[in-house]
Amino acid sequence: MPKIQITAKGIRAALKKYVPYQSLTEYVWNGFDAQASIIKIDFTANELGNIESISISDNGYGIPHDKLQDKFEPLFESKKALENKLKKNLSAIHGKNGIGRLTFFTFARNAAWKTVYHQNDTNLTYEIYANAENINLYTGVNAVPRQTEEETGTTVTFSGIHGLTSHQLEEKFQEYMLKEFAWFLALNRHRNFAIIINGTAIDFQSIIADSEKFELEHEETKTVFFLYYVRWDQRLNNEPSRYYYINSEHKERWKEPTAIKNKGEQFYHSFFIESAYFDAFSFQSADSDQQEALIAGTRSDAQFKFLRKKLANILRIKRRPFLKGFAEQLLLDYEQKNILPTDAKDNLKQTIKILYEMQPKIFTSLNLEQKKILVGLLGILLESNKTENVAGLLGGIIELTPDEQSELTQLFL
Ligand SMILES: Nc1ncnc2c1ncn2[C@@H]1O[C@H](COP(=O)(O)OP(=O)(O)O)[C@@H](O)[C@H]1O
Ligand SMILES: [Mg+2]
Structure with a gap:
């Protein structure tokens, strides 16, 4: 039986941050990494609400038998990551540490992969088994692949489940999966990608x-x-x-x-x-x-x-509406640091607030002295009758919407 190069203890130490939901996402990512478009997650529970088994299946390209050893060799930097190092600006490849498939021990005792791949004009299938006690061992290298009519893809089935109840999976799991994959599904929304949990696609x-x-x-x-x-x-x-x-x-x-x-x-x-x-x-x-x-x-x-x-x-x-609270904070801060004079007029405060909401960079990129100068100049401007120039000046820096333009004009009336 081939043995993984690091000890079971070493692997567990490296993986101890993982929680069950996170481990489950690793198997879903493995499917997408293998160019799958559809991932199905199915689980069954007994009457007590305990999960009996969970399976995750993908329609990716499978795990060619002659490459199994190579792929399951757990380097801390997986082959997949090394090959794709230059592609870190791509979502298609998620795996990077070469240990994702081992994380099942957080919620299951056993994992079994059944994979179908295409080679020499035919589809072949075989199984791989691993268990949590000897996580550095796996079978499958000596298996003899059989011909099959099935489409390519991989199904991994977990049994001996612990630490997960059907209640949890029904309530919180979907939400967790959305937080993990929503952006990826949106990114691939024209390619019919789907994650289907017990028959229902997450949206x-x-x-x-x-x-x-x-x-x-x-x-x-x-x-x-x-x-x-x-x-x-x-x-x-x-x-x-x-x-x-x-x-x-x-x-x-x-x-x-x-x-x-x-x-x-x-x-x-x-x-x-x-x-x-x-x-x-x-x-x-x-x-x-x-x-x-x-x-x-x-x-x-x-x-x-x-x-x-x-x-x-x-x-x-x-982003503007999200900066409102921060604009208030900025004013308090400016008062404390004496950037803003204690007798500052309301329209000066209002101007700073609106300018900050429109473009926080105007203020955040300045040092203390520059802030004082900017605020001082704004004060003088507001006293003058040249205020209509402010909108024009700002328009040269950022593209103001018509609404924003009239907002500024109002401010300086
Ligand atoms: N569902 C799958 N389909 C195809 N290949 C897989 C699948 N799951 C795992 N593999 C192969 O096993 C390797 C190891 O997986 P994993 O431990 O998750 O590490 P990583 O994803 O970081 O490479 C993957 O790089 C991939 O080649
Ligand atoms: Mg992975």
Whole structure:
């Protein structure tokens, strides 16, 4: 029986942070990592409400028998991760530590994989077994794969379940799965991806607090972008707020953090941008070879800059309501630090508040002296009869909406 290179104790130590729900997500990710589109999670309970078995099945490419040993060799940095090191800006590959499949010990005694893969014009199947007591052992390497009519994919079944009741799985599990996968399902919403728990697909829309679709055209180059902005009603498990760039086949090409530096406000968002322009686009212009840069779009293209400016402005507007409390806080802080004179007029305070909500960067990027100067100048401006210039000045820095423009005009009347 092949033996994993680290001891069972060593593996357990490395995995002790894992809780059962998290372990379950590892098996779902393994399915998506293997290019599955549909993951089914099924569990059965006895009359007492204890879970008897859980199975997770995917329609991915399976685990070819001749590669099993290689794939199940638990390096702390898995082969999958090493091969994809350059692709860390892609969601398609989640696995990175090479131990996800071992985490079942948090809730089960046994795990059995039945996998179907395609090789030499035929589909083959075999099983792999592992148990929690000897987590560094597994069977399957000596199995003889049999021909099958079944489609490719893998089903892992857990038995000897502990620490999970049907009540828990019915109440909280779905919510946990949404926090883990909602963004991924939204990202792949045109590719018929689904996670089905006991026959019911989870719906990423159910944790959306706000969403909006936009169609954007860069006129000079006739480049069209389809935008889908989503704000989640809660913090997602591990996925920060990001831009996702998607090509015309609806596949993710790249992801990166949005321009927003979270200041503690609960503005959890994802921004999906689809365009044929990303079919050939060099996201890492610096590393890409010259040849590629000649045929592909790059970040210095006019249409890309135009897009990023629009995205940042949409986010700025969407974020405003979340900054209200912070604007109040800013004023208190300015009073304490004597940036704001104690006898400051209400319209000066109001101006600072609104400017902060419109673009917090105006203030956060300044040092103490600069803040004093800015506030002083704003005070003088408000005393003068030149206030209508403020909107114009600000309009040069950020793209104000008509509503915001009239808001500023009102302020300075
Ligand atoms: N459902 C699956 N379908 C195809 N391959 C799988 C599946 N589950 C596990 N594997 C293979 O086993 C390897 C080890 O899985 P895992 O322990 O989760 O580590 P990681 O995902 O970090 O590589 C994976 O890299 C993959 O090659
Ligand atoms: Mg994994």
